[in-house]
Amino acid sequence: MDFAGTPVSRDFVGTEHLMATRVALLCSRVRVEEKLLRDALVQRGADVERVDDRETVIDLNVPWRDFDVVLERSLSQTNALAALQVFEAWGLPAVNRYAVTALCNDKLSTSAALTAAGIPSPRTLVAFTPESALDAAEQIGYPVVLKPLTGSWGRLLARINDRDAAEALFEHKAVLGSHEHSVFYLQEHCNKPARDIRVFVIGSEPICAIYRYAEHWITNTARGATTSNCPVTADIASLSRRASAAVGGGVLAVDLLEDGDRLLVSEVNAGMEFRNSIDVTGVDIPGRVADFVLRVARQGSAPVEVLA
Amino acid sequence: MCPECEAVVPVPPDGEPGQVVQCGECGAELEVVTIDPPVFTLAPPEEEDWGE
Numbered sequence: 001m002d003f004a005g006t007p008v009s010r011d012f013v014g015t016e017h018l019m020a021t022r023v024a025l026l027c028s029r030v031r032v033e034e035k036l037l038r039d040a041l042v043q044r045g046a047d048v049e050r051v052d053d054r055e056t057v058i059d060l061n062v063p064w065r066d067f068d069v070v071l072e073r074s075l076s077q078t079n080a081l082a083a084l085q086v087f088e089a090w091g092l093p094a095v096n097r098y099a100v101t102a103l104c105n106d107k108l109s110t111s112a113a114l115t116a117a118g119i120p121s122p123r124t125l126v127a128f129t130p131e132s133a134l135d136a137a138e139q140i141g142y143p144v145v146l147k148p149l150t151g152s153w154g155r156l157l158a159r160i161n162d163r164d165a166a167e168a169l170f171e172h173k174a175v176l177g178s179h180e181h182s183v184f185y186l187q188e189h190c191n192k193p194a195r196d197i198r199v200f201v202i203g204s205e206p207i208c209a210i211y212r213y214a215e216h217w218i219t220n221t222a223r224g225a226t227t228s229n230c231p232v233t234a235d236i237a238s239l240s241r242r243a244s245a246a247v248g249g250g251v252l253a254v255d256l257l258e259d260g261d262r263l264l265v266s267e268v269n270a271g272m273e274f275r276n277s278i279d280v281t282g283v284d285i286p287g288r289v290a291d292f293v294l295r296v297a298r299q300g301s302a303p304v305e306v307l308a
Numbered sequence: 309m310c311p312e313c314e315a316v317v318p319v320p321p322d323g324e325p326g327q328v329v330q331c332g333e334c335g336a337e338l339e340v341v342t343i344d345p346p347v348f349t350l351a352p353p354e355e356e357d358w359g360e
Contacts, residue, residue: 148356
């Protein structure tokens with residue numbers, strides 16, 4: 001592949017068994033995670049090439065025959081989904097699969113999949129106007145949490161404590177927000193103990209988990225939350241495995257909330273970050289991801305998980 | 309050199325194109341374009357669809 005990302009044709013017929021697995025690492029910035037993943041793949045004998053999603057040109061008529069598998073790590077969820085859609089049409093296996101990433105990138109889609117699978121998650125209401133959103137907030141009761149359908153790192157989350165704040169926030173979103181903000185996604189506020197749980201699930205196996213602590217109600221490491229190891233109990237393993245299967249499986253981070261005696265699935269992330277979780281868990285997360293990616297390359301497609 | 313303040317910015321020993329570093333003088337986030345010679349560009353601000 002040349003610098004612009006245009007595939008260069010090669011003839012591999014009859015030589016595949018002699019060659020290293022060829023992995024396209026589709027990313028934007030090279031973060032710590034991308035370095036760790038690349039190193040883990042190289043240590044396992046893979047031939048890894050970074051493909052910058054900001055520079056590449058994808059010709060739908062020219063499949064990337066130089067690669068056996070794509071590990072998608074784009075910063076932009078929009079770019080990621082677009083590229084994954086093309087890879088899938090080509091029959092080029094990718095981690096994660098398009099359908100899984102599409103489900104996880106949209107909180108409403110994730111909630112719908114979790115609900116359909118009977119997986120406990122915070123009560124969620126959806127409304128399409130400021131007036132109906134206010135009605136939804138009153139039905140749930142204050143405080144209530146408002147989330148954008150897409151987004152990450154705790155961005156644009158709002159805990160609404162009363163009707164006055166709700167009215168103001170909904171009006172501001174309706175007037176100032178893009179059309180994506182015209183869908184109001186409201187959830188019950190859970191009384192979590194200043195922490196949540198992130199479970200790393202690869203394939204169908206919960207390989208480790210962390211607590212994420214913060215005094216702020218948003219317990220996201222991108223917002224400064226600290227981490228410690230969380231033992232993967234039978235309940236945590238079962239719930240995270242079910243959540244992973246509900247969205248189709250792959251390399252996933254399942255976020256859980258402790259609310260009294262309840263353990264709820266908050267969200268499932270398809271592009272997990274893990275730099276703060278390796279030392280505290282003692283688990284080689286990038287190595288496990290690399291093993292999965294190479295297995296997908298050998299099998300020719302990512303496995304589709306289903307609920308047991 | 310930092311494109312914002314023109315301070316000399318060293319490339320970290322494990323630096324590579326695509327990596328983001330911070331200018332020690334002005335604090336700007338810079339993306340490494342090339343290592344040799346060291347060339348930086350201002351890293352784009354976070355977009356609404358970025359994330360996990």
